[in-house]
Amino acid sequence: MEFLDYLRGIDNVIKSKNDCKSLYYCGFSKKDTSSEFDEIRFYFKTFGVDESIHYDEEISSYLEKNVEIKEDRTFQLVRELIQTRKAGLRCLGLEFDDSFVTRVKYYLCQIPGGDEIKELLHKLKEVNEYTSQAERILSVWDQISNLRCDMIQLSSGYKNENANINLYLCARERYKQKYYALEEGAVLRDIGGVFFLVNIHEKHYYDLKHLLSVNETGQVIIRYLQDNKICTLDGIVSHLRSKIINYTPELYPIIYEDCKAFIENLYHNNYLKEVN
Numbered sequence: 001m002e003f004l005d006y007l008r009g010i011d012n013v014i015k016s017k018n019d020c021k022s023l024y025y026c027g028f029s030k031k032d033t034s035s036e037f038d039e040i041r042f043y044f045k046t047f048g049v050d051e052s053i054h055y056d057e058e059i060s061s062y063l064e065k066n067v068e069i070k071e072d073r074t075f076q077l078v079r080e081l082i083q084t085r086k087a088g089l090r091c092l093g094l095e096f097d098d099s100f101v102t103r104v105k106y107y108l109c110q111i112p113g114g115d116e117i118k119e120l121l122h123k124l125k126e127v128n129e130y131t132s133q134a135e136r137i138l139s140v141w142d143q144i145s146n147l148r149c150d151m152i153q154l155s156s157g158y159k160n161e162n163a164n165i166n167l168y169l170c171a172r173e174r175y176k177q178k179y180y181a182l183e184e185g186a187v188l189r190d191i192g193g194v195f196f197l198v199n200i201h202e203k204h205y206y207d208l209k210h211l212l213s214v215n216e217t218g219q220v221i222i223r224y225l226q227d228n229k230i231c232t233l234d235g236i237v238s239h240l241r242s243k244i245i246n247y248t249p250e251l252y253p254i255i256y257e258d259c260k261a262f263i264e265n266l267y268h269n270n271y272l273k274e275v276n
Helices: 002-012 056-064 073-083 117-125 128-139 216-228 233-243 249-268
Strands: 025-030 040-045 088-096 102-109 147-155 164-171 179-182 186-191 194-199 272-275
Touching: 002 040, 002 056, 002 088, 056 073, 056 088, 073 088, 073 102, 073 117, 073 147, 088 147, 117 128, 117 147, 117 164, 128 164, 179 216, 179 249, 216 233, 216 249, 233 249, 249 272
Parallel strands: none
Antiparallel strands: 025 040, 040 088, 088 102, 102 147, 147 164, 179 272, 186 194
16 A cells, blocks of 8 residues: 555646645546455546646656666656657556556557557567567557557556556547348248258248358357347447457457458348348
């Protein structure tokens, strides 16, 4: 708790006269699997009431006075990005886990004249602790180009173990969701151990040349459409993700593209319709 008290001292760095509260602690969260609050994260903001006024360099200097933070490789990297005006420090997180390990989370944001998040990832690729994660993210960067990333989180702990990168993404612009429903009469049929999607209202539905074979993933999607009647592509992707036991974020672009292709196939073959 001494370290938590040290971070609470950040309020002495904030010099804005318009700020009424001296304590710059702004919340905490815990894992839903934790019943005894043994995995908690505290958050501290690095700006005043006027969010356009940042105190990145002052806070960086304050943190550096703590020996444990100063020796942390991630802090050294964050300090360099701040001093060279490549990125801004949006907020800090302090995490305690059930093994009594303490980690500082650094939330970096884009600033005018600074680097794009993609450029930051290329810099991180040159840092041993972050090389593999940065490379994996960059390998799928083009597949998430329709999303905007304004903030990146870095954390490694004092012993430079468990280095971690998290991206915070949002849509570049609001888009109109498309809603889909199965055509009336579209059902799954098990024919000789192979599942087909057929339309029982069509005269040729029993003709194997006109049937659409469906693998296990396709069956999950079709049953989801049957159960929910009207669905969006995002809803289908979310449902499919929930069915994957060893899901990792790197799989998302692949799952999304596969679902999109399958939905388009159903639509073009008149098994699926768009509804308002």
